Amino acid sequence: MKFTGFLLLLMGWILVLTAIVLLPRQGSRAxxxxxxxxxxxxxLVLVARTYLLESEVSQ
Amino acid sequence: xxFAPQPFSEAGTLLVxxxxxxxxxxxxxxxxxxxxxxxxxxxxxxxxxxxxxxxVAAISYFAxxxxxxxxxxxxxHTVLIAGxxxxxxxTGPFFMHGLPLDGSPASLAAxxxxxxxxxxxxxxxxxxxxxxxxxxxxxSTVLFAxxxxxxxxxxAWGGGWLAQLGANYGLGRGFAxxxxxxxxxxxxxxxxxxxxxxxxxxxxxxxxxxQPAVFxxxxxxxxxxxxxxxxAGWIGLNGAGSLLFAGIAPTGIVLVAVNTVxxxxxxxxxxxxxxxxxxxxxxxxxxxxxxxxxxxxxxAICASVTPAAALLxxxxxxxxxxxxxxxxxxxxxxxxxxxxxxxxxxxGLWGLFALGFMGRFGVPVxxxxxxxxxxxxxxxxxxxxxxxxxxxxLNKLVxxxxxxxxxxxxxxxxxxxxxxxxEFVIYADEFLPR
Numbered sequence: 001m002k003f004t005g006f007l008l009l010l011m012g013w014i015l016v017l018t019a020i021v022l023l024p025r026q027g028s029r030a031x032x033x034x035x036x037x038x039x040x041x042x043x044l045v046l047v048a049r050t051y052l053l054e055s056e057v058s059q
Numbered sequence: 060x061x062f063a064p065q066p067f068s069e070a071g072t073l074l075v076x077x078x079x080x081x082x083x084x085x086x087x088x089x090x091x092x093x094x095x096x097x098x099x100x101x102x103x104x105x106x107x108x109x110x111x112x113x114x115v116a117a118i119s120y121f122a123x124x125x126x127x128x129x130x131x132x133x134x135x136h137t138v139l140i141a142g143x144x145x146x147x148x149x150t151g152p153f154f155m156h157g158l159p160l161d162g163s164p165a166s167l168a169a170x171x172x173x174x175x176x177x178x179x180x181x182x183x184x185x186x187x188x189x190x191x192x193x194x195x196x197x198x199s200t201v202l203f204a205x206x207x208x209x210x211x212x213x214x215a216w217g218g219g220w221l222a223q224l225g226a227n228y229g230l231g232r233g234f235a236x237x238x239x240x241x242x243x244x245x246x247x248x249x250x251x252x253x254x255x256x257x258x259x260x261x262x263x264x265x266x267x268x269x270q271p272a273v274f275x276x277x278x279x280x281x282x283x284x285x286x287x288x289x290x291a292g293w294i295g296l297n298g299a300g301s302l303l304f305a306g307i308a309p310t311g312i313v314l315v316a317v318n319t320v321x322x323x324x325x326x327x328x329x330x331x332x333x334x335x336x337x338x339x340x341x342x343x344x345x346x347x348x349x350x351x352x353x354x355x356x357x358x359a360i361c362a363s364v365t366p367a368a369a370l371l372x373x374x375x376x377x378x379x380x381x382x383x384x385x386x387x388x389x390x391x392x393x394x395x396x397x398x399x400x401x402x403x404x405x406x407g408l409w410g411l412f413a414l415g416f417m418g419r420f421g422v423p424v425x426x427x428x429x430x431x432x433x434x435x436x437x438x439x440x441x442x443x444x445x446x447x448x449x450x451x452x453l454n455k456l457v458x459x460x461x462x463x464x465x466x467x468x469x470x471x472x473x474x475x476x477x478x479x480x481x482e483f484v485i486y487a488d489e490f491l492p493r
Contacts, residue, residue: 006444013440020228021141026291026425033432038127040439052392055265 001035002031012036060222060235060305064131064164071302071309072162078299078312080166082174083407085292086113092351093185095281096344096397098274099468101189101477108193112184115197116177119204124176124229125158126151127209130165131218143227151212153349166204167222168303172212175243175296176204182247183254187459189261189274190466191254192194193474197461202449203250212242216304224430227440230422231427232234237315238300240359240407245438246446246462247265247402248355251395253447258459260394262466271388279343286347291475294319295352301362317360318369319371322360325373326353327405333381344398348384349377356410374415376406411435 017038023029066073090109094102129135129149137144151158160166180200187196214221215236225233235394236242253391265271276282297319330349334342354375360369385403387393391399412435415428450459465473472478 009440009444011440013436016436016440020224020230020429020433021143026229026423026429029297030425030429032435035428037432037436037439040436044439044443047256048391055260055392056267 001053002047003040005046005048005050006044009048010043012038012040012043015039060225064303064306066163067167067302072259073165074304074309074312075167075299076170078295078302078487079174080297081176082171082292084400086174086181086287087295088179088288088290089181089185089287089294089351090280090305091288092151092347093181093285093397093399095278095285096185096186096276098469099277099480100471100478101212102471104193104470104474105184105188105475106479107475108184108196108349109181109235111193112180112200114471115200116180116204117173119201120173120209121155121174123153123205124209125155126153127206128172128213129217130168131216131222133165133217133298135213136212138226140314141387144223146218146223147214147220148210149217150190164303167299167317168216171296171299171303175239175300177340178292178296179208179239179243179247179250182203182244182306182322182399182403184362185315186251186399187254187258187393188396189234189470191258191455192459192461192465195453195457198246198453198457199250199254199450199459203446203451207250207442207449208242208246210445211246214437215242221382221430221434221437224433225422225426229426230430230433231332231422232430234413234436235305235363235414235418235420235427236306236359237362238297238358240355240410241434243296243409244358244403245359245411246442248400248402249406250446250450251360251399251436252393253405253443254449254459255393255395255400255451256447259456260392261396262463265392271392271394275301276344276396281430282344282347285391286350289351290320293323293357297361300358305362309363311362314366314410317366318361319354319357320408321366321370322357322373322376323350323353325370326350326356328378329377330380331377332379337381344458345381345384348402349380350399352406353410355406356357356413359407359463360418363420365419368413368417372410372417375413376409379403379409405449408435408438476487 019032144230221234325348
């Protein structure tokens with residue numbers, strides 16, 4: 001779970017970079033960059049949830 | 060932001076030096092704030108740790124940090140992606156070899172960052188208060204100041220690919236971060252998050268089925284005095300950073316100082332009123348968090364927004380900081396005694412984002428906003444996993460958490476063998492009736 005979360009963080013960043021390089025129009029570039037950031041936030045939530053679950057187990 | 064650095068006049072060099080010499084006040088202020096928000100039985104370890112981390116950060120940055128970071132105009136490794144050069148790492152020699160320390164812009168930037176990298180490295184130390192071992196903090200600082208920080212700051216400040224987004228892809232002026240909201244504050248705040256994740260909470264903080272225990276800071280006067288000292292340090296940091304990394308004229312320092320104060324003021328007052336409204340009385344530590352968050356945000360916006368915009372940015376941030384700190388603790392199970400993650404990472408990220416649509420760069424807003432988003436995405440998507448990976452590996456070598464004994468006895472006794480306040484100890488036999 002935690003690994004998947006960090007993988008999502010990395011994938012979101014790569015999506016942002018890909019949008020910058022491949023999309024010449026600002027509108028489509030903005031849409032894909034926002035999608036990349038959304039993927040990153042998903043990854044961040046997943047890592048945070050995993051941490052919370054691990055903490056609860058250890059209590 | 061991409062710009063060609065020009066040599067300063069003698070007066071300009073003196074101005075930058077004077078501003079840089081104010082930065083240690085921010086370090087002292089943050090050390091006081093961290094110590095005040097921790098337990099009294101860990102105060103000496105916290106202050107000694109701050110001193111050691113300052114020293115380790117300065118030496119690590121001198122030894123290999125500057126070599127990896129470089130400065131705009133100095134040689135760098137580049138890769139060609141779709142015909143555009145992406146600078147990703149400087150090619151300078153280690154130990155600042157060959158860098159003339161003569162007042163050139165590159166030497167002034169190196170001098171500023173010997174101090175400022177220590178400021179950023181103190182953020183994780185504060186968040187790991189009351190349980191993080193001293194040697195773990197120092198070793199983590201080596202990785203931070205020698206690897207993670209130089210890599211990102213090369214991209215943003217050293218003429219790397221983030222700075223070149225404007226020239227290469229028409230994204231405004233490229234990623235703009237005048238004085239380190241991203242390179243110092245967010246980087247420090249996200250590293251603090253990884254340290255807290257890896258070290259875990261203090262014992263007894265979270266109990267199953269109960270609200271988190273409250274461990275109040277032991278010296279709120281330290282916290283508030285530290286916050287005031289940080290203002291002086293921050294004016295130096297923002298001023299020197301804006302001259303060296305945003306290319307403003309020396310006369311622009313007036314705007315930088317005014318914006319710094321207004322952003323922090325708007326933030327602290329809003330945090331004050333929000334906590335007053337929510338809890339019935341204002342909360343001193345959350346108000347101090349609001350102040351520092353405003354300072355962190357000001358590092359992004361200080362050179363490029365109007366004073367009214369700086370005040371507005373600070374007020375919006377100050378309203379959010381108490382909720383962010385609460386969410387991290389109650390919903391995410393994050394034990395961050397100093398609130399370093401919310402004030403430095405939260406404040407810095409908000410400053411970078413707000414600069415995208417309120418900054419006066421003379422370019423289309425959408426392009427600049429996208430450049431800022433690219434920087435934010437890099438911090439979250441690359442720097443956070445990198446910081447986690449390096450600290451996770453380090454934790455396998457040197458355990459971060461001191462264990463139950465360290466927390467029971469206090470980090471002072473556990474690591475130093477003596478407390479910060481020996482006269483606070485009350486011996487029962489002295490008070491028995493004779």
